[in-house]
Amino acid sequence: MAESEVLVAQKRQGRGTKLARRLRDEGSIPAVVYGHKQDTLSLAITRDDLMRVIRHGARVVDLKTDAGVEKALIRDLQWDHLGKEVLHVDFARVSEDERIHVPVKIELRGIAAGVTGGGVLDQQLHMLQVECLAISIPETIRVNIAELQIGSAIHVKELTLPPDVKALDDPDAVVVHVTTKLKVEEAPVAAPTEPTSAEPEVIGRVKEEGEKEE
DSSP: OOOOEEEEEEEOOOOSHHHHHHHHHTTEEEEEEEETTEEEEEEEEEHHHHHHHHHTTOSEEEEEETTEEEEEEEEEEEEOTTSOSEEEEEEEEOOTTOEEEEEEEEEEESOOHHHHTTOEEEEOOSEEEEEEETTOOOSEEEEEOTTOOTTOEEEGGGOOOOTTOEEOSOTTOEEEEEEOOOOOOOOOOOOOOOOOOOOOOOOSOOOOTTOOOO
């Protein structure tokens, strides 16, 4: 489980594209925090502090503002088109005893026996929707695939989850399975046909013998 980290935020006055661009030029990221029937606050967070939290895999932080410290879930990160720079972050207020719904990355461990035997690994589910305490969000859901044979699958209901974590996806949904390699059969080449000559067909009434030409 990722530990909660302190993230200092400054109250942000005003909104708009120009202001957000100026904040980013100054090394800060525009943000908002909402939830728990309280007012939505516009904030600014130092880029380096936010990236440190992201690198550590934290999902819940102790958000420190002029009003005090409150726990907040990193609900959404907006990245630039290259996926390198964070443009905006949404925080949702949470409490320690609150159960929330969040997606958690599925991490495969090991090499499937079926792959060693010539099969193909196919991961159908990369994120698992779970319910858990806000302060106990798993960093990942690890799945051991070492004994997975060709034709075998691991379903959501077969995952080993941390204590007090409940999967919300369909229990029968396939997480990962091993399939056989498909052989690509070449289409048969048709034999060349001999060219044929034919008299052009004349369409019309056949003249009777002795009939005059007009």
